[in-house]
């Protein structure tokens with residue numbers, strides 16, 4: 096049983112957000128069998144990296160801090176009700192995350208909110224629950240973490256988290272909690288990066304964690320296998336712009352962890368421009384490979400194409416949704 100649990104966890108541990116590296120390394124789509132082998136290699140790579148990378152700490156305001164270095168960016172609110180985390184990172188970073196949390200305050204972690212179901216945001220659920228956290232998420236996050244989640248493009252089946260890692264409190268559209276004197280508002284985007292994304296707003300502090308609806312300065316991954324789409328990403332960006340102001344501190348899922356409306360606007364404008372370019376080419380009858388060859392992202396690549404989702408891979412993701 097113990098072996099089985101370990102086996103399930105390691106099979107789950109494939110970062111959806113890093114599949115671009117698979118594409119870049121091979122110069123083309125992989126067959127499912129190749130992709131499976133590559134994915135297994137990536138798991139070790141990501142885990143080794145997450146285990147070794149030091150956690151960087153960014154203090155914001157009203158006792159809110161961001162931790163960078165374990166998968167997606169993690170927000171932490173400290174206070175007498177215990178620490179409240181937004182996302183739990185990757186499990187192998189446990190020791191380093193624990194160390195970083197201890198430098199903030201002495202209270203235990205009592206609450207964990209998942210922005211969505213992906214491994215690099217929810218893999219830490221198991222250990223954080225065992226350390227005392229109650230886990231809150233949108234109902235689709237629970238659904239994806241509870242059962243076998245197939246990702247068709249890679250012929251890959253993600254197996255469920257252990258029972259402790261499954262969110263125990265879920266909601267559909269919106270949910271509010273009051274902890275450490277802060278009003279925390281959780282809001283579902285609908286279909287965006289996945290079908291499970293939520294924003295987490297600390298109202299008094301005017302700080303919001305927008306999960307993977309915003310990749311600061313880098314092309315985003317879009318997970319069509321669980322309800323994501325380019326149009327959903329653009330709609331989520333519009334919602335983020337509408338609900339923030341010039342003083343709002345915006346925490347993206349990936350990329351430079353302390354951001355603002357100006358950077359968010361640039362991200363939204365990049366998405367819209369590339370969507371238009373790709374849609375025009377597709378309408379002309381170009382195939383996916385012909386569209387990639389036409390370089391519809393060229394004007395943006397120097398700034399946005401420097402991370403795991405490279406220009407060709409991002410073009411394919413947009414092509415799929417227009």
Ligand SMILES: [Zn+2]
Nearest residue numbers: 112213288307
């Ligand atoms: Zn994600």
